[in-house]
Amino acid sequence: MNSILNVAKKLNLSEKQVADTLALLQEGATIPFIARYRKAATGGLDEDQIAKINEFYVYDVELNKRKEYVSEILKEKGLLTEELSKKLFLAETKQAVENIYEPFKIGKKTKATEAIALGLSKLAEDIMASSSESFNMFSEAKKYLNDKVQTVEFALEQTKFIIAQIVSQDIKVREYIKHQIYNYGVIETKYKKGAEDTNGVFEQYYDFNEKVSKIPNHRVLAITRGEEKKILSYTIVDFNLKKITYDLNEMFFKNKRTAKYINECIQDALDRLLIPSIIREIKTDLFERAEKEAITVFAENLEQMLLGPAIKNKRILAIDPAYVNGCKMAALAEDGKFLEKGIIFPHNHDEKQFIEAVKLVNIFIDKYAINLIVIGNGTASRETERFISKLLEARKKKIPNDNVKFGVVSEVGASVYSASKIAIEEFPDLAVEYRSAINIGRRFQDPLNELIKIDPKSIGVGQYQHDVNQKELSEQLKLKVNKAVNMVGVDL
Structure with missing residues (x-):
């Protein structure tokens, strides 16, 4: 090969x-x-x-x-x-x-191996092969009676397990059943009674059905996660088992005298060996397909973030928003140099704190000639946007030529950076919240230069990134980081 x-x-x-x-x-x-x-x-x-x-x-x-x-x-x-x-x-x-x-992954002990150990393999082969109407399986079974096989009924019951295994190992049978289940089956998920689903994350899958052949990859990842967390049951139904059973009987039919017996063997093979195994195969195939696409999408998302346009020659006031603990601010020069920090409390429904917040933001804007206010998109982001928007509207009325703008940037990974070794070395005297604000502002000024300080997996490149193969994801993300750095370069 x-x-x-x-x-x-x-x-x-x-x-x-x-x-x-x-x-x-x-x-x-x-x-x-x-x-x-x-x-x-x-x-x-x-x-x-x-x-x-x-x-x-x-x-x-x-x-x-x-x-x-x-x-x-x-x-x-x-x-x-x-x-x-x-x-x-x-x-x-x-x-x-x-x-x-x-x-063919037969364990140490199965029903079929036990029957084989009783010396019944040849009986199974003869029953499956005989096309003669004169063939009498009861008479044949008598030939195998001994101390361990004492009755014809027991011999034939045990032989069923061997035939079921032979049927289940037939490549054409497995391919046919897999084709039927994949093309006609329906994925069914149910809520597991008593399971704890905080915030109803998987609520849309509590009673969910979708064709196997039509289900999109993101749903496969969501359902798989729900099953792993024991919140959802996940199986495949409605694939016309009657037709499959009929077709297999036609495939293995030899003569009328053994037809009923062979049907029982086929039914056992389907119920115990084939259907559960092939459903697992299809679920694995679906997940691998979804995982592969997800890793590609995550890597592309990271590349887009890294290669985002740099905002040059702008003095920035970066804000890491919060409610009770206050919004942390950091003023940055055009080159990202840290100038000053501050904290405001505009969301505590306290008029005095609100007035102080407006005053301090205006002081920072005027003192450092701020061109752009950058807000992290985490907790209290919307409220902070409204606060800054109204503040800038008020400034514009007082100062018509005032041209301060504001924008929102993803803050995913900023908290990871703020507690990292590199952040401590850069800002040993600042609390983590202010380091986070600096990171938010700088990633607006130069995304690549700031984002490479963070483990790519911590940047949050996709909803299901923790559900996929972590080694493969890391390798793909690392490749994208190297590619971006070699395309653009960074300041060391």
């Missing part, structure tokens, strides 16, 4: 581009270095393309190792048919390999 060729096909690149890029990466060259200084070798690939080559190659190598492992295990057990081997070869994802392997 040629991983370089596979990657080239998936990314629509030449094998040479992929091979040369991988060679540079294996020599220790960084992605930004390759993108900037080795364009001739890569054919002009950018950072995103180089990162994809590396990501896809590592995945493909791991995928091939898993395929080889599963093939060897199945071969050792005498289960590796030509059809299974072909399915493994064509599997494009790790989950697809696991789905193929799943029905």
Whole structure:
């Protein structure tokens, strides 16, 4: 299995581009270095393309190792048919390999292995294979009676478990059922009685139904989170089990005398082995699809934040809004230099405090020739916006040429920065709230320069970012940070 060729096909690149890029990466060259200084070798690939080559190659190598492992295990057990081997070869994802392997992951003790240990495998094979109407399974079962198998009824009951396992391991059967459930099934979620759902976060999913084939990725992430928190039950229903049962009976029908018995085996296989397993497979597939898209979106969101326009040559009054504890203010020079701090209480329904707040904001504006007031978008943000808006309207009436503006900026991650080592080193004498206000103001002046001080995962790039693979998310976010820094540069 040629991983370089596979990657080239998936990314629509030449094998040479992929091979040369991988060679540079294996020599220790960084992605930004390759993108900037080795364009001739890569054919002009950018950072995103180089990162994809590396990501896809590592995945493909791991995928091939898993395929080889599963093939060897199945071969050792005498289960590796030509059809299974072909399915493994064509599997494009790790989950697809696991789905193929799943029905063969037999534990130390199952109903089928117990029946096999009783020596009933051949009876199961004969019952499934015989197309003769003269075949009598009761007579055949008598041949297997011994100290451990003392009655025909017991022999046939145990043999059912072997046949159920054979049915459940049939690749065509599993593919057919998965197709039916995915295309016709309905996701059903219910509220778990007694579960605690603070603020009704999952209320819309308390009694929810949607076609499996139509459900968007963000709902899959929300439902999965609700299930993990034991607030929601989550399954798939309405996939026409009667049709599936009928079709499987047609598939395994050999003669009328064994038809009822085979139907019972198929019913057991469906209820106990196939339906639960394939529903789990589909739920896993849905989550992996949603997770992959979410990580891509989170990384793109971060890139947009990092590459947001810098507001140059503006003196800023940054406000970290709050209610009872007061709004923390920080005046900043054009280059982000901290000038002075202050605190106001405009939201406590205290007229004296309100008047003092108006007075102090005006003092800061006049003292430092403030051009722009920047408000964090957290708690009390709306109220602070209204307060500042009215204050600036009043100033405009008194000073017609006054041109102070205000804006709102995301404060996600500001609290993380304020307690970080780098913030303490920058402002050892300031409380965390004032460091947070400074960060809010500076990220308006120069988003990239300020945001790189914060762990990318703490910037809050998506609603479900804590539900996805954290290692993969970190890698993708780190790539975006490196890309932005190499595009724009930062002040160290």
